[in-house]
Amino acid sequence: MGISIGLVGLGSFGSGFADLFKSHPAVDRVGLCDIEPERVARFAEKESWRDKFDPSDAYGSLDEICKSDLDALVIITQPWLHAPQAIQAMESGKHVYSAVPIISLPDADEILDWCDRLVKTCERTGMRYMLGETTFYRSQAMYCRRRAAQGDFGRFVHAEAQYFHDVDDPGCNLRDVRKSRFNSKSGREGQKMLSRYKGVISGPMHYPTHSVSGPVSVMGAHMTRVCAWGQKDETGDDYFKGTFTNEVALFRMSNGATARIAECRQIGHPGEEMFRIFGTEASFREDQWVTKESWNKLTVDEMRGSLPASVKEAFQKGLNTSDVYGGHGGSHAFLVHEFCDAIANDREPVINIWEAVRYMAAGATAHKSALAGGEVMDVPDWGDAPANR
Numbered sequence: 001m002g003i004s005i006g007l008v009g010l011g012s013f014g015s016g017f018a019d020l021f022k023s024h025p026a027v028d029r030v031g032l033c034d035i036e037p038e039r040v041a042r043f044a045e046k047e048s049w050r051d052k053f054d055p056s057d058a059y060g061s062l063d064e065i066c067k068s069d070l071d072a073l074v075i076i077t078q079p080w081l082h083a084p085q086a087i088q089a090m091e092s093g094k095h096v097y098s099a100v101p102i103i104s105l106p107d108a109d110e111i112l113d114w115c116d117r118l119v120k121t122c123e124r125t126g127m128r129y130m131l132g133e134t135t136f137y138r139s140q141a142m143y144c145r146r147r148a149a150q151g152d153f154g155r156f157v158h159a160e161a162q163y164f165h166d167v168d169d170p171g172c173n174l175r176d177v178r179k180s181r182f183n184s185k186s187g188r189e190g191q192k193m194l195s196r197y198k199g200v201i202s203g204p205m206h207y208p209t210h211s212v213s214g215p216v217s218v219m220g221a222h223m224t225r226v227c228a229w230g231q232k233d234e235t236g237d238d239y240f241k242g243t244f245t246n247e248v249a250l251f252r253m254s255n256g257a258t259a260r261i262a263e264c265r266q267i268g269h270p271g272e273e274m275f276r277i278f279g280t281e282a283s284f285r286e287d288q289w290v291t292k293e294s295w296n297k298l299t300v301d302e303m304r305g306s307l308p309a310s311v312k313e314a315f316q317k318g319l320n321t322s323d324v325y326g327g328h329g330g331s332h333a334f335l336v337h338e339f340c341d342a343i344a345n346d347r348e349p350v351i352n353i354w355e356a357v358r359y360m361a362a363g364a365t366a367h368k369s370a371l372a373g374g375e376v377m378d379v380p381d382w383g384d385a386p387a388n389r
Contacts, residue, residue, distance in 0.1 A: 002028030006070040006094075008062060008085070010039040011184065013099065014076035016327065018043055018206075018321050020336040021074060022052055023318025025310055026344040028356075031057035033065040035185055039242040048318070050331065066092035071252035072343050073097070076132075078186050079104035083114040090127035097130045098340045100209045102235060102356055106194070106202035106243075108364040108371075112380060115364075119382045122353045126389070129213075130339045130349035131356035135213045135273065137335055143285050143303035144218040144277055155277030156255055161275035162262035163204075167239055169271045175239060203230055203244030204263035207364025211261050212385035214275035216358055221255035223362040224380045230370035233266060240266070249366035251379070252343075261366065304330065311337050354385040 005027055007018055019283035022030045030052045032040045040058050043049055059065040062085055072095035075085050078360035083103035086096045103114045122129050135141055146155060146240065167174045207229065216222055245266035251259040276285040289296045289305070315333055324339045326332025342349040358381065365379045
């Protein structure tokens with residue numbers, strides 16, 4: 001017998017995952033939840049959904065779906081809702097997949113407090129939490145983890161990672177994203193909530209997962225100390241309103257290596273999400289495996305991991321395409337499979353809460369350091385996932 005999953009949030013991003021979750025062979029039943037009923041109807045009325053969706057599993061609120069007997073909830077809602085909704089779901093007996101980031105708020109200390117509350121909720125309830133961090137399943141990250149597992153890097157020396165996403169990037173204009181986000185029903189409610197942070201200086205390090213997760217997942221190490229600096233807008237752009245536009249941090253890591261992380265939202269450069277890893281025996285940069293003797297350019301197929309054949313076939317049938325990997329560097333299919341497989345087999349997802357808070361805490365503490373003019377600070381850590389879960 002398979003598992004049952006409820007999809008919470010069927011906006012533009014959540015809709016992109018719906019058919020993948022529904023198609024996974026471990027899933028027998030799917031529920032749909034959104035506060036805007038027409039979003040639910042788009043899927044409920046599909047002929048292709050009738051094998052796993054029943055009209056009784058349509059819900060208009062998180063409160064309603066938390067009262068159901070579904071095994072797990074996939075939360076792809078507004079970013080300021082992620083952590084409290086995940087906690088509510090776990091306290092109702094549901095495992096949780098959450099879109100990134102863990103939470104998005106202007107106050108770094110509040111972000112760290114939510115990290116702590118999430119860890120304690122997982123420990124108290126025994127429920128499993130997975131963060132849907134896309135970089136973890138980009139082909140480059142999968143390749144580097146395989147090489148690291150074989151010891152091919154030698155001792156890790158240094159890492160560099162960056163997420164360049166200018167506010168006016170033509171591929172994904174952040175002004176349009178904000179406008180769309182706040183035009184929804186939950187967005188209008190969120191705008192009122194966020195107004196209480198007037199005057200609080202935030203920055204892009206509050207969404208650090210696309211850059212931090214690469215080095216952390218490859219090295220199997222986490223950030224322990226940080227000093228960081230930020231830049232503010234000098235043009236009077238109303239989008240930024242006194243916040244940091246760009247932040248760069250230097251970290252000490254638990255394995256003795258260093259890492260430089262850059263999060264930039266005002267930069268004359270095409271959008272880029274990348275990392276470099278340097279070891280004593282070999283390094284990885286710009287899709288190349290580099291040793292002291294050679295530079296070996298790699299293809300996506302050479303770097304990418306593989307899905308089980310039955311899962312790939314189910315995705316191909318459900319999506320009616322041979323290319324099932326999805327957006328964000330082909331990570332979507334792997335994220336969906338990892339969560340469904342973990343819940344079906346009663347194991348901890350690889351991007352569990354203990355891994356996820358390491359990404360978030362690094363960025364939040366870097367932002368605090370930038371506010372303090374580069375003061376060196378300790379990055380809080382909640383340890384590894386317990387072995388007996």
